[in-house]
Amino acid sequence: MQLTQRQLILLVFLTLAWGFNWPIMKLGVTDFPPLTFRVISMWLGLPVLALAMFCLKVPFHIPRERYRELLWLTVVNMLVWHTLMMLAIQSLSSGRAAILGYTMPIFSALIGAWFFGHRLRARNWLGVAAAGIGVSLLLWHELTNLSGRPVGVLLALAAAATWALGTQQLRKTTLPVAALTISFWMTVLTTLVMTGLSVAFEMPQWKAPTTVVWLTILYNAVLIFGFANAAWTFLARSLPPVASTLSVMMIPILGVFAGAIGLGEVLNWQDWAAVVLMVVAIGSVLMPGRPKTD
Numbered sequence: 251m252q253l254t255q256r257q258l259i260l261l262v263f264l265t266l267a268w269g270f271n272w273p274i275m276k277l278g279v280t281d282f283p284p285l286t287f288r289v290i291s292m293w294l295g296l297p298v299l300a301l302a303m304f305c306l307k308v309p310f311h312i313p314r315e316r317y318r319e320l321l322w323l324t325v326v327n328m329l330v331w332h333t334l335m336m337l338a339i340q341s342l343s344s345g346r347a348a349i350l351g352y353t354m355p356i357f358s359a360l361i362g363a364w365f366f367g368h369r370l371r372a373r374n375w376l377g378v379a380a381a382g383i384g385v386s387l388l389l390w391h392e393l394t395n396l397s398g399r400p401v402g403v404l405l406a407l408a409a410a411a412t413w414a415l416g417t418q419q420l421r422k423t424t425l426p427v428a429a430l431t432i433s434f435w436m437t438v439l440t441t442l443v444m445t446g447l448s449v450a451f452e453m454p455q456w457k458a459p460t461t462v463v464w465l466t467i468l469y470n471a472v473l474i475f476g477f478a479n480a481a482w483t484f485l486a487r488s489l490p491p492v493a494s495t496l497s498v499m500m501i502p503i504l505g506v507f508a509g510a511i512g513l514g515e516v517l518n519w520q521d522w523a524a525v526v527l528m529v530v531a532i533g534s535v536l537m538p539g540r541p542k543t544d
Contacts, residue, residue, distance in 0.1 A: 257485060260484065261498065264478050264481045264482060264485070264498065264501075265498060265500050267477060267478045268474070268478055268505075269348075269500070269502075269508060270508050271469065271470065271474055272347060272502075272509060273344040273345075273508045273509040273513050273515075275287075275336075275344065276339055276509070277462065277466055277513065278462075278463050278466030278467060278470075279336065279339060279340055282457075282460075283448070283452040283455040284336035284337055284339065284340055285333065285336055285337070285444055285448040285452050286452050287470075288336045288444060288470075289444050289445050289448045290459070290467050291470035291475060292437060292440065292471075292475055293441060293445075294467065294472075295437070295474065295475025296437060296438065296441065296475065298472055298476030299430075299433070299475060299480060303434060308428050308431055309427070309428070310431060310435075312425070312427055312432075313426070316425055319425060320425070320439075321439065323416065323419055323423060323432065324440055325416075326412050326415050326419055327416030327419070327436060328436045328439075328440040329439070330409060330412040330413070333409075333444060334405040335347070338406040339402075339406075340402070341401070342402045342403070343515050345505055345506035345508075345509040345521075347406060347505075348502040348506060348509075349385055349505075349506065350406035350410065351406055351409060351413075351502070352385075352501055352502040353382075353411075354410040354411075357411045357415075358414035358418060359374065359378045360378070361414055362418055366418055374534060376534050378531070380527040380528070380530040380531040381527065381528065381531040384523075384527035384528045385502075387520040387521075387527070420432075420486040420487055421486060421487060429483040429488075430480050430484070433479050433480040433483040436479075437475055502528075503525055507521075
């Protein structure tokens with residue numbers, strides 16, 4: 251498997267946008283209702299995504315008989331992920347939340363091998379193992395703290411496992427529409443449901459966002475919902491599942507170090523060792539294999 255130039259460019263920008271967003275989200279939800287934070291970001295991001303579709307002349311139409319499949323893709327790719335992670339990040343550091351969230355590639359590789367019949371090469375299993383050890387190392391220093399925050403940890407892991415299933419489903423889907431169209435309607439449905447959750451559970455906490463919160467909301471609206479989610483949908487549909495997941499393992503590394511620099515979160519030797527292991531995981535997927543010989 252080799253990346254095209256377009257896929258490589260998208261992957262680089264996706265890594266930067268999502269990686270820096272972990273400390274940005276933590277900053278945004280520290281003193282602001284998390285679901286409401288996400289909902290405002292989505293409502294502001296939808297026009298950006300719609301404008302991109304209009305400029306690129308991407309149709310909005312999805313066949314009526316495929317609505318049920320679209321709903322399922324929305325649940326496993328966006329709704330569960332955004333709801334659970336926004337709740338989890340309030341009780342976890344931004345770097346550790348990123349690490350837990352990006353156990354997704356490990357779940358994805360295992361789900362693909364166990365339930366979808368994907369055959370993994372030895373080096374793919376090496377990548378999964380390296381990523382798993384890297385995650386374990388990054389969590390090592392936090393074990394004492396995490397033991398007092400089991401709900402946040404469980405929410406993050408459940409979000410990661412569901413997103414992993416969603417990635418497999420995106421690869422499998424036969425929806426006859428562009429990835430941008432799928433991303434737009436998944437965002438619309440997720441926004442509507444999360445708006446209802448925000449009204450039901452967070453209305454007493456509603457207040458005017460501060461300038462800092464507005465800046466974090468705008469970052470999420472433009473770069474996450476206007477670009478990153480659509481880019482991920484394209485990559486997840488166009489690359490093999492292991493490649494599309496392990497290839498973005500640099501995101502939690504960026505999230506950890508961005509949190510350390512921006513929010514003063516402490517780094518330990520485990521963080522540095524995990525960087526090496528994550529690079530091994532990425533290389534196990536992206537390095538060209540040996541050509542077949544007759």
